[in-house]
Amino acid sequence: MSVHPSEGSKVKRVTTHQLQMMKTRGEKIAMLTAYDYSMARIVDEAGIDVILVGDSASNVMAGHETTLPITLDQMIYHASSVVRAISRAFVIVDIPFGSYQGNSSEALKSSIRIMKESGAHGVKVEGGEEIQQSVERIVNAGVPVMGHLGLTPQSIYQFGTYTVRAKEKAEAEKLLRDAKILEESGCFAIVLEKVPADLAKEVSSQINIPTIGIGAGGGTDGQVLVLHDMLGITKDFQPRFLRRYADLANIMNDAVGHFIKDVKSNDFPNEDESY
Structure with missing residues (x-):
């Protein structure tokens, strides 16, 4: 037996369908991170569309230099706290480094744990063609997947720098190809991080699913920032794309x-x- 929210409910939850409709009608999508109950409740009540329980918790909550150290159990803990706070926003959870890159079976297992143990609404993974099989397997299990291209922080030691990605033609062409692969594999949206604005705009126009930019200009279908950065809680992180609202x-x-x-x-x- 399934239980559905009453039709008279005052709060209408954001869904993947609504996010797709927002892209269709040209309405921008607003997305922020959150990692705990109190902050998530404030963000949700303010009317945010999507909350990302990001592996950036490794940085802003635990003080690590990179996102790599955070574990699947820790991500589930943070996600559970956020889910208990929200009544409207769509909650996405990063699958942390080492919990999906090995093979598609591991990726599916991690996704199912996140969904069952936290109550979140979907997961986010970094990468393109190389994770296609994992994305397809997760989607086929009924789990919404958000992709992430451009600067992918879980690969920072491979990149060696946090500089803008896909400035060269070959990498730009790969990014566009990867975006199309992720769409074909069933992703409902893609984050584009730190890529040239013209490229992000082109990608957004060539795929049908929403794009969420961070350091990717204003041509994407939405924008995301780390909550602690935009609120001015963190002080030592000042990239060009960051606007501090407090x-x-x-x-x-x-x-x-x-x-x-x-x-x-x-x-x-x-x-x-x-x-």
Whole structure:
């Protein structure tokens, strides 16, 4: 027996179908990362379309230099926290490094664990033609898959740098070919990271599924940023594509400083704050 949300529900969840319709009618898709219940609830209530539980949690939550160290169990933990917070957004989870590259069976097993144990709505994988079989196998099992091309952080040691990708003709042609392969394999959307704006616009026009850009210009069907970066919580990461919408690091630092001052001066708690 299946259980469906009541037709009178006030909140309409975002689905892959709605994201496709947004591309069709030219409405941009807004996507942000989140890794915990409290932040995800704020982001969801603000009306975000897609929440990515990114392996960037390895950087911003755990302090690692790269995304590689985070494990599948840790990603499931973060995803579970996010899913419990949301009522509208579509939640995608990165399959972490080492949990899908080996073979398609491992990729499917990791995807199923994420879906069953976290309650997320889909998964994201990095790569093109080389992971085609894995993508097809995951999609055939009923799991929505988002692709990721351009700068793929899980391959940083292979690239050796975080510079813009696909500036040369051969790599640009491969990226476009990979995008078409991912679409044909069943991906519902593709992230394009740090690629020339003209190339991202061309890819977006040549495939039917939505593209989500990060450092890929304004010609994609949507945009994504890491939440901690756009809120100004992180300070040591300042790429050209990043727009900071707040300066929470300084606001939080000031608040903590005032708390310390009030405690040490015996101003907190006062009579009204005591029982």
